[in-house]
Amino acid sequence: MTTTQALVNSFLPKSDYCKEFGVDIHDSEWPCSHIPKELVCDNGELIGLKAQKALTPMTRLSFTPPYRPDCKGVVEKRFDILNKELIHDFLGTTRGGSVVRGSRDPRKDAIYTLREVTTEIIKAILEHNRSIFDDLAFSSPLLIENDLPPTPINYWKVHVAKHKHDLQAALPDEVIARLLPPAKVSMTRSGIHFNGLYYSCREIEDRNFASVARASGQWRLEARIDENTTNHIYVRLDKNHGFTLCYLLPRSRMFSGKSMSESDFMQDWLASKKEQSPISVASIDDHKYRQKMALDAKKRNRNSTSMSFPQKINNIRQHRTDELRATTNMLEDSKWNGETIAIQESKTVVSKVVSLPAGRKRRIKGEPS
Structure with missing residues (x-):
């Protein structure tokens, strides 16, 4: 996923995004759909005039020094939470460490698709937002004053409701058009x-x-x-x-x-399959034969006696029958009565009749055995 795509998911409501992965939620279950006052970036994709032109009207960009992950510790901690609660339990993960020579390559055990991993990450985030953390109860008096359980989602909602933030509502059209x-x-x-x-x-x-x-x-x-x-x-x-x-x-x-x-x-x-299937000699011959047949038909039509269109369509059924007699093995003794074709039934000679063994009699419910 590109940085711009990640920002679109961050700025817009999450219900539509989760629905794409089979997770139906209300926007209140993941209410983060705002543009922050400032985006803290490292020396990555957001460096450049193009990124600043797209994001500057909505928010402010600031960049951390190289090789200083501690300057954006909040982001690093989010990765740590997901790793510990979910990702390191997947088959195929290196658990954050390097592979020791001689040990089994974890990639041989990987069995999940990207869609399955994304679905599980969404569910893990929703579960984390509903979990109770003791530290949240002592980080803000608003939870105690409003008698709310110390969960991340309650912490977010109460501070947004009390305007204890610098967020602004995202305009979907602007986010889509810019990012x-x-x-x-x-x-x-x-x-x-x-x-x-x-x-x-x-x-x-x-x-x-x-x-x-x-x-x-x-x-x-x-x-x-x-x-x-x-x-x-x-x-x-x-x-x-x-x-x-x-x-x-x-x-x-x-x-x-x-x-x-x-x-x-x-x-x-x-496209590759089309390139691997070139035109065959048989198809070229069929095309040439089709062209020759069309030329012969046009020449025959020019040389034929002039006939008006009403004459051509008059008595079409009789013409069809004559054409069938001339071009197929149509039975000569078939009689045409204008509506149906009566074909003399052929007599079947039975040389030997073989009797099949009688099957077991089917019992009817209610009858005595």
Whole structure:
């Protein structure tokens, strides 16, 4: 996951994100959907004019010195909590240490997919937020004054309610427009097309865009792509409005629940299979024969006697029967009465009749044995 994608998940409500991984929650169960006053960054992806241009209107960036993880100890402690409570229990983890020579490679024991690991991390965070910690009871008097259990989620909610914070509410359109990677999509007769996938939404159906594209041709639209999932994209349907959430259509259901990188892999695999299947000699011969047959038919039509269209379609059934007699092994004694074809039934000669053994009599409920 890129830094910008992680920031989008941090700034926006978590219910939609969790739903993508099969975890249904209310926004109140994970109420962190705000933009902080300041982002403390290391010397990584957020260094550069592009990152500052995207984030500066929303928050302030500050950078720590190199090789000083203690300057962002809060972040490091969050990783430590997840490692101890969940990640180090997975098969295939190195448990934070180096592999000793001669010992079994932990990668041989790895069995979980990225989606499964993400789902378990979400559940571990929700469980952590509901857990009681004694230290929280003595870190702020608000929990005691409001008679709330000392859990992280209660600590967060009571301080937000009492305005003991420097957070600001995130505007979804601004976050999506600034942080998610941009892309160009096409409005087609089959829906919004992006990278081989098709999307639609209620507004597109109400405004009948598919019919417009069928009659007038497709057109390009601006979009933002969530790289975590193929289930939806954000499309600006009108230049004067924000982005609209569009969902994957059933015709692209094979890609449902995948990430965009998985979708790209499947598209590349399909392209490679097409390249490995060149045009065969048989297909070339079939094409040449089809062209020759078309030329012969046109020449025969020009040389034939002129016949009007009503004459061509007159008595079509009789013409069909004559053509069948000329080109197939149609029985000569078949009689055509205009509606049905009566075929003389052939007599079957039975040389020997073999009697099958009688089966066991089926008992009916209620009858005596």
